[in-house]
Amino acid sequence: MNVKVYNLDGSEKGDIELPAVFEAEYRPDLIKRAVISSLTAKLQPKGCDAFAGYRTSAKSIGKGHGKARVRRTAQGAGAFVPQAVGGRRAHPPKVEKILFERINRKEKLKALASAIAASANPEIVSARGHKIEGVPSLPLVVNAEFESLVKTKEVLEVFKTLKLDADLERAKDGVKIRAGRGKLRGRKYIKPKSVLVVVGDACEAITASRNLAGVDVITANDLSAIHIAPGTMAGRLTLWTENAIEKINGRF
CATH class of the missing domain: 3.40.1370.10 (Ribosomal protein L4/L1)
Known part of the structure; x- marks a missing residue:
């Protein structure tokens, strides 16, 4: 043509x-x-640190204290859980997700x-x-x-x-x-x-x-x-x- x-x-x-x-x-x-x-x-593939939020000495105080059973530090502040300051993300990006x-x-x-x-x-x-x-x-x-x-x-x-x-x-x-x-x-x-x-x-x-x-x-x-x-x-x-x-x- x-x-x-x-x-x-x-x-x-x-x-x-x-x-x-x-x-x-x-x-x-x-x-x-x-x-x-x-x-x-x-x-670019991206993901969270495998130990994000885990680097803490916080532990649960158990039940019967009138407090939520979230992990707490020695000072009583909540830690580790997503809703706490410094806590891990609830659903972070994962490197295994297929992007391409x-x-x-x-x-x-x-x-x-x-x-x-x-x-x-x-x-x-x-x-x-x-x-x-x-x-x-x-x-x-x-x-x-x-x-x-x-x-x-x-x-x-x-x-x-x-x-x-x-x-x-x-x-x-x-x-x-x-x-x-x-x-x-x-x-x-x-x-x-x-x-x-x-x-x-x-x-x-x-x-x-x-x-x-x-x-x-x-x-x-x-x-x-x-x-x-x-x-x-x-x-x-x-x-x-x-x-x-x-x-x-x-x-x-």
């Missing part, structure tokens, strides 16, 4: 043949497993192929909430000159030319303050995802694009399901460069 390649000014440069991965079967179950596997890989979602390498690659194919389906992209009215085509492929852009305003002009600015505004207007305790733990804002830019290799466009609301930039070799299907939902609006298409063809 061939798609059109667009210059930075929005004019058509020519056609490019898409890799077969863009016609892969849509498998939302595999995509979900691959994304969860990537997310859980960041977790394991997935086979071939399954992971198939999930990525499925997510890439979903990003070329207008129905799935629209269902994810992206604004694609006026976007020339999906998948959207741009001239390799895009990778040489060094300023954010230049990238923004290209996005406006390709009618991607509506989705940028959606992401910018969707930034909200998170509800709950997460505000105090370094994640104050909820930020919607917008355009994903896939480039061939590390380039100036990575730093030029990432300051736009909701925009992420990744190289074709580093692309995984967590980037193109964030939140386990496939169909992210994606902008490919010519070099990225060639690199992706080499991965499958």
Whole structure:
């Protein structure tokens, strides 16, 4: 299957043949497993000290004293029990808890192929909430000159030319303050995802694009399901460069 390649000014440069991965079967179950596997890989196993709360001389005084039969120190203060100061936790985290979602390498690659194919389906992209009215085509492929852009305003002009600015505004207007305790733990804002830019290799466009609301930039070799299907939902609006298409063809 061939798609059109667009210059930075929005004019058509020519056609490019898409890799077969863009016609892969849509498998939302595999995509979900691959994304969860990537997310859980960041977790660090944790557990309590095996002797937490046990390092005390406290012992129970028995019944018949008109006091609760909790373990007490010589001074009469409760100890050891979860409700006492310095006591052990009632249900502490355990190191034997399974935190990771394991997935086979071939399954992971198939999930990525499925997510890439979903990003070329207008129905799935629209269902994810992206604004694609006026976007020339999906998948959207741009001239390799895009990778040489060094300023954010230049990238923004290209996005406006390709009618991607509506989705940028959606992401910018969707930034909200998170509800709950997460505000105090370094994640104050909820930020919607917008355009994903896939480039061939590390380039100036990575730093030029990432300051736009909701925009992420990744190289074709580093692309995984967590980037193109964030939140386990496939169909992210994606902008490919010519070099990225060639690199992706080499991965499958």
